[in-house]
Amino acid sequence: xxxSSTGTVRDGATPLVEARGLIKDYGRTQAVxxxxxxxxxxxxxxxxxxxxxxxxxxxxxxxxxxRPTAGKALVAGINVAEDPIAAQRVLGYLPESAPMYLxxxxxxxxxxxxxxxxxxxxxxxxxxxxxxxxxxLMDVLGKDIxxxxxxxxxxxxxxxxxxxxxxxxxxxxxTSGLDxxxxxxxxxxxxxxxxxxxxxxxTHILPEVQATCDRIIIxxxxxxxxxxxxxxxxxxxxxxxxxxxxxTESFVDPATVRHVLGGLPGVLRVDVQxxxxxxxxxxxxxxxxxxxxxxxxxxxxxxxxxxxxxxxxRDRVSLEDTFQRLTQREGDRHAA
Ligand SMILES: Nc1ncnc2c1ncn2[C@@H]1O[C@H](COP(=O)(O)OP(=O)(O)OP(=O)(O)O)[C@@H](O)[C@H]1O
Ligand SMILES: [Mg+2]
Numbered sequence: 454x455x456x457s458s459t460g461t462v463r464d465g466a467t468p469l470v471e472a473r474g475l476i477k478d479y480g481r482t483q484a485v486x487x488x489x490x491x492x493x494x495x496x497x498x499x500x501x502x503x504x505x506x507x508x509x510x511x512x513x514x515x516x517x518x519x520r521p522t523a524g525k526a527l528v529a530g531i532n533v534a535e536d537p538i539a540a541q542r543v544l545g546y547l548p549e550s551a552p553m554y555l556x557x558x559x560x561x562x563x564x565x566x567x568x569x570x571x572x573x574x575x576x577x578x579x580x581x582x583x584x585x586x587x588x589x590l591m592d593v594l595g596k597d598i599x600x601x602x603x604x605x606x607x608x609x610x611x612x613x614x615x616x617x618x619x620x621x622x623x624x625x626x627x628t629s630g631l632d633x634x635x636x637x638x639x640x641x642x643x644x645x646x647x648x649x650x651x652x653x654x655x656t657h658i659l660p661e662v663q664a665t666c667d668r669i670i671i672x673x674x675x676x677x678x679x680x681x682x683x684x685x686x687x688x689x690x691x692x693x694x695x696x697x698x699x700x701t702e703s704f705v706d707p708a709t710v711r712h713v714l715g716g717l718p719g720v721l722r723v724d725v726q727x728x729x730x731x732x733x734x735x736x737x738x739x740x741x742x743x744x745x746x747x748x749x750x751x752x753x754x755x756x757x758x759x760x761x762x763x764x765x766x767r768d769r770v771s772l773e774d775t776f777q778r779l780t781q782r783e784g785d786r787h788a789a
Contacts (some may be wrong), residue, residue, distance in 0.1 A: 466494065466495075468492070469492055470526070470527070471492075472489050472524070474489055475525070476521060485510050485511055496652075496668055497665060497666050497667050498666060499665065499669045501670070502672035502673055511672065512653070512655065514534075517540050529543045542619070543620055545613075547607075557597065560595065562598060570617045572617055584612040585612055588642060589638070611646075619650070622650050622651070622653070640661055660772075668680070669772075678779040687775060689743070693770060694740055694770050696737070696764060696765075697737040697765055698735070701734075701759075705760070717754060720747050738774075740774065752765065
């Protein structure tokens, strides 16, 4: 991980990527609506969001493969839409579904891409070798890409992104579709790359961002809904989760329980986790606000309503909790 990241305090840090009011319309669908953020040199930033949130669309605008409808993306101060070639010299991009020539040998493919990127012949061999060593490809150089496993193809995708030795890597779901062992390997590789490069990566694997990233940007429905350090999004700074299990004398409408506990001071949200199971035992996840501890109040409310408390346990907020809170629609949230 990078030592240069300082969370939200970044005095003296140099911005490498700036998204300013990015908007992308696909016909009548607005895929990205007013996305702004800054990534500083040396950071490893995780880009999270549910399917269709606009992650890939944003990444395509950052890399110059899509023109924004409005707003702009700057990479190393270069306006990407105005001069994509210059911006692409600074960045390496692993697209969501990397186009690959399946009947080409790994080594030939990398030579081909290096030529395409204008890597000069005096450094080409060295660059290809360095990328292959770094990505663990030395044993498969003579194989056709089509013969490789998904994990190895992903390594080829990463290697091609490194050939021109960019300062910035933009990786769209680099571990998607890989088995758990391959995920661990690619994650280690990304961590290693993060030691000397700035990295923006998107993923659906939340422990992955927690393990790899200095900062997390969560995007939902085309908008940034969080931009902070993993600690701030999961630790005390994000409040606490309280697990409550209780038995009621007769069937109680979960909406009543939600209403009673939801009105207590310090309670942000109450989810009934076994709603619909028609049991008199209720399992609840209560989200408390920062610096609040509503356990005593929950106890009091249970006594007042003759609900028997079986469990009352305070826990750290997980990244899953935060992600769900920020990305679930109101309707989904109260459906429980
Ligand atoms: N070429 C396109 N034409 C029309 N709509 C598109 C196009 N590409 C994406 N969209 C729409 O834009 C929205 C954002 O898509 P995008 O691929 O950026 O999401 P994502 O966050 O990368 O999702 P995922 O996690 O599934 O990869 C979605 O509603 C998607 O259907
Ligand atoms: Mg995507």
